[in-house]
Amino acid sequence: MATPTASDNSTSEPEIEKDKPTEDGKETLPRDASPPFNKPSANVIIRTADSVDFRVQQAILAEASTVFADMFSLPATGPGQKRQQREDDDQEYRDGIPVISVTESSKTMDILLRYCYPLVRPPLPTPSDFCNALVAARKYMVEHMETELKGLYPGYASQSPLSYYALASAQSGWVKEMKIAAKAALRVPFLFGYVAPEMRHMNASAYVWLQLYHGNCAAAAASAILSRGPSSHPLLPLQTLDNLDYVFFSCNHDDRFEDRVVNLVHVKRLNKIVEVESWFMEYLNALASLVLQAPLASIMGLPEIYSRKGALTMCTDCSRKVHDDVGRFTELLMEAVRKAVDGVPLQLHD
Numbered sequence: 626m627a628t629p630t631a632s633d634n635s636t637s638e639p640e641i642e643k644d645k646p647t648e649d650g651k652e653t654l655p656r657d658a659s660p661p662f663n664k665p666s667a668n669v670i671i672r673t674a675d676s677v678d679f680r681v682q683q684a685i686l687a688e689a690s691t692v693f694a695d696m697f698s699l700p701a702t703g704p705g706q707k708r709q710q711r712e713d714d715d716q717e718y719r720d721g722i723p724v725i726s727v728t729e730s731s732k733t734m735d736i737l738l739r740y741c742y743p744l745v746r747p748p749l750p751t752p753s754d755f756c757n758a759l760v761a762a763r764k765y766m767v768e769h770m771e772t773e774l775k776g777l778y779p780g781y782a783s784q785s786p787l788s789y790y791a792l793a794s795a796q797s798g799w800v801k802e803m804k805i806a807a808k809a810a811l812r813v814p815f816l817f818g819y820v821a822p823e824m825r826h827m828n829a830s831a832y833v834w835l836q837l838y839h840g841n842c843a844a845a846a847a848s849a850i851l852s853r854g855p856s857s858h859p860l861l862p863l864q865t866l867d868n869l870d871y872v873f874f875s876c877n878h879d880d881r882f883e884d885r886v887v888n889l890v891h892v893k894r895l896n897k898i899v900e901v902e903s904w905f906m907e908y909l910n911a912l913a914s915l916v917l918q919a920p921l922a923s924i925m926g927l928p929e930i931y932s933r934k935g936a937l938t939m940c941t942d943c944s945r946k947v948h949d950d951v952g953r954f955t956e957l958l959m960e961a962v963r964k965a966v967d968g969v970p971l972q973l974h975d
């Protein structure tokens with residue numbers, strides 16, 4: 626029997642977050658895992674880095690994982706075939722069952738084994754739990770687990786993008802996962818001085834690449850809303866704006882609010898300098914400020930707030946249309962923002 630150990634697998638990445646040892650600096654006696662991994666009918670023990678023994682069935686693990694299958698390429702012990710402690714091949718036994726030592730924590734091994742066994746999927750409450758599970762799925766080649774976790778990754782990453790980005794950057798070859806998290810990070814501000822706990826695993830260059838990408842996307846997004854043109858007036862760069870059939874460009878009717886204020890704006894697509902309601906310019910500036918913080922931020926209630934403000938200054942007829950017109954225009958703008966952000970190269974390494 627080849628020594629069935631995974632503890633000397635130097636090619637795998639270190640686990641991201643280990644469980645704390647029970648007694649600092651002292652060798653602890655192995656303790657048994659929770660059910661269902663503590664059954665006496667087991668024919669192999671997986672011993673984790675934090676000294677927890679998982680009693681499992683070789684056949685089940687071998688079906689789920691080719692790595693486990695290779696480890697178990699020896700005749701299994703069965704009932705009535707118990708072996709003695711430490712035989713010539715230096716294989717460790719407990720209760721006559723071979724022990725395999727692994728580098729994973731008991732938390733990660735519990736998750737991995739629950740995917741191998743026909744059990745309910747375990748919860749993955751923290752970014753570290755999720756990424757450790759994906760690391761283990763890849764290391765032990767549990768294909769269905771890897772496929773499932775890869776499918777779940779974008780949704781999980783969108784909840785804590787910076788944490789997932791940091792953890793992905795600590796693994797070699799996780800470029801796709803880094804990119805997914807970097808794109809998800811565009812929905813939230815990149816706050817100066819903010820430190821997610823998982824960022825201690827991230828090196829400085831990974832941090833800088835994300836910061837640059839976020840900043841470039843923010844600049845592109847803001848410029849898609851308002852920018853500077855050849856004239857002294859702000860430039861509306863929207864390439865899909867084929868006409869000015871929106872109330873905020875055209876309300877000049879008799880019953881409008883008498884103190885109506887307008888600004889001038891250069892409409893790039895039509896190459897015209899036109900009047901626009903000042904509240905609408907405020908709206909555009911508010912949107913530009915928002916995307917400058919988080920390029921793909923949710924604009925939440927902003928269209929509604931400014932539509933109401935606009936309705937107070939315009940004629941009765943235009944006031945009725947302002948909500949729909951702001952909505953139509955905002956759709957064009959947000960499409961332009963997405964396009965501008967998509968055009969920013971996502972380069973996360975030299």
Ligand SMILES: [Zn+2]
Nearest residue numbers: 876878940943
């Ligand atoms: Zn009007």
